[in-house]
Amino acid sequence: MGAGNLGSSLARKISGMGHRVTVIENDPRAVSQLPRGRIESGAMSVVHRDGSTGAAMIEAGIAEADVFIAATGKDSLNGLAAQRAKTIFRVDQVLTAVKEESTRSLYDSLGIITIDKTSIASEQLAGLLPEMQENQETPVKQTEQ
């Protein structure tokens, strides 16, 4: 969810690793940051809606998703969407971008993996994904500050 700087670079990276990626993004300018070739070839899909709603998640195929990543620039919106993905749609691995360091412990306690986008490069995060697929029981190690 979210195709801003973080979301679009994550989508590009993860899609490049061969995973199926659907991006939920309402803003056409943000959507234009996504790799057009991948969208045209069908490797990446885009849902043009407000990503925090259940309807947008369903349209994006949340029922089959292994991972949900909330990557908008608004912490609380990411938090709400991540909790919907985890609680209502029961997605295995849920990650959320958090700008304000002090709110991380809240999401940690809810079993949602936090991404501090100011200190983590998208490469590092993308590197975590194959681990999750091979061994879903092992919690992904939190990136250090």
Add this chain to the structure above:
Amino acid sequence: MYLVIVGGGKVGHPLASSLINEGHEVFVLDHDPARVAALQRQLGMIATVGDASSLRALEDAGISRAGAIIAATDSDEDNLAACQLARSNFDVPRTIAIANNPENAQLFERVGVDLVVSATDLVIANLTTALPVHPLIRLMPVADRAQELVAVKLPAAGAVIGRTLSEITLPYGTNIVLIVSADGRTKNPDADAVLEGEDEIVALSPASTTAELWEVLTELR
């Protein structure tokens, strides 16, 4: 009780005012300086500018000694974050949130908000009580939707009250299946069955004439 209200807009502002009148100590947090100024003008220094989902702002509002937090912004994500931060970081005993979007009400409850007020549900509940209470309830479509099973409650002062089924003219093809009286007794829909006020009529009705059936059954004397 000391109460922190997050969001001083069209809900938070009057809420703060009424809680103060009831003798509570209230503090309001809002990100909009104009709203904070309005609150301060009308209610005194009980409001400050701050982001609802920021720990620092909640702390400045004295959240650690609050008996409850009431999240009443027009942004559901901020309402949820404020309640969860208040609980997880400051152990606030009671968290109350408005869900502006009704689909968030269930989520809020599932993730531990103590009291969720769904704005839409409140409006609907109020409207429903203001409307005449002899609704048409569509129970089930039948025969590929050509017919439908419906229930209609008869108004106490209805034109059909006191008459038998054979005395009233129903739309062609309507079959009355069952009559349930207000006290829960069921009556067979025979030709000589007498209709009483508040009876619930269950009927199999051609979909095209259901509206007409409702009009006949709910017409007032």
